[in-house]
Amino acid sequence: MNKTIKQIQLGLAQGDYSSVEITRDYLTRIKQHNSSINAFITVTEEQALQQATLADQQIAAGQSTALTGIPLAHKDIFCTDGTLTTCGSRMLENFRAPYNANVIEKFEAEHAVMLGKTNMDEFAMGSSNESSYFGPVKNPWNTECVPGGSSGGSAAAIAAGMAPGATGTDTGGSIRQPAALCGVSGIKPTYGRVSRYGMIAYASSLDQGGPMAHTAEDCAILLQTMAGFDARDSTSMEQPVPDYCAALNQDLGGLKIGLPKEYFAEGLNDDVARCIDESIQQFTKLGAEIREVSLPNSKIAIPTYYVVAMAECSSNLSRFDGVRFGHRCDDPKDLEDLYKRSRGEGFGEEVKRRIMIGAYTLSAGYYDAFYLKAQKLRRLISQDFAQAFAEVDIIAGPTTPEVAFKTGDKTADPVSMYLQDIYTISVNLAGLPGMSIPAGLVDNKPVGLQLIGNYFEESRLLNAAHQFQLNTDWHQQSPEVK
């Protein structure tokens, strides 16, 4: 069975092994399995061992903190000073960020160890990890299937035992959906909870970083370090960070859980629905009260999301111009040719599609019909949640409509891929925290249970998920990686 971060903390504290030893174990595991899973774009072996050596010195000196010596993987969207940060794109194939993301700084300050940078859909645009320039990631449960996306490399690395925890980012489900498909736990915090500084932007009003790990308890440990105000992110929220671990053991007696009827309607796979029903029964046994709620505007969440996300991405990705950093075409004949060919060669198909839709919806005369309309719908979607949270403490439902699908199954039709995010997207539009935890297996492929909380109520989600995991063993299941 894979070790949890909690267990590694204990192992290091008791001297069962050193950080160097446990780091070597993970590096060995990466060497064994990365060629078949493709979860890592860059493995930072030398740096990891240096950091582990330093961490062991800190531990010996009695100066360790929660994450000292813990090996972790980082999604290749977080800028890391001196090592490659590719964002899964040819555009940034050789990009060495000149600074660290806030999240990376925080892990370094605690002397956590970085194993490497994980594969992802190009610029976080995708739900299957097939759009990476560095090749698709394979699902460790079934290598013919996708791991989900866009944080698919992080999810697959954890599921395959190549890292005990990892960072991810979630714009429309990119932490929760791959966590569900790979059988791991992951939380997308409230918008503004984790700094976006140094996290390469896709859709700035939706992007949020968060942790992924085997358990909710490990997510709490990681989020404790990641969360907090950062003046360098203009939308970072000045909210105190509660003690997430302290809240894990609260009793769930009287917790009111809402089931949105729209999340159990047509389109949800029957076997997935059965697993979710069983999970809800488990919560009932733990003392929770279940009631139905309604999120009537869920049906327009996907078109709303794609208008907002594509408009913001076309704006954000205009910085990649072949001048200051990133890919530049050979022999440009003039400045326009330099821009057009550098971007045409540097970006993959899905990124180009999204930039073009964004450019179209923001072009003269179309703003009101698209972006402004989407922002109004965003208000309605957000109000649906506010009404539901007037009656319940958390909302529960499936993370995805089906388990992991086969690689190549949905690449021919972009819209069929977009529909994978039907249950996760509204949460980003409303800016709420959401998490996914393992809740069953269908055809030996994991099912994810999604828990959604009110603003800044990550503690409540982690608490509910932890209590669920104390009474179930889905999070302890691991695939036989070949």
Place this chain on the structure above:
Amino acid sequence: MSLKPEDVKNIAHLARLAISDDSISDYTRDLSSILDLVEQMNQVNTDHVQPMAHPMDAQQRLRQDTVTEVNQRDKFQSIAPDVESGLYRVPKVIE
């Protein structure tokens, strides 16, 4: 909503993306189907609804107008495709 190949060429130009002539028909089909999906937004009436730019309607934070960055020109330019004497080089813009 259905786009024409000329629309796609114009959008690609606006977005400064070189796309090959062979791929125009694929983009035309894919972008049109995405816009069909987007059209579903019109099923919901949004008269008198305030647009939402930030989930918690937070205001932009302001700061003192003071220098906070240090000069790191050499470090930043070390990753640039083409620099000379501290300047970024691009093809001639003005004849």
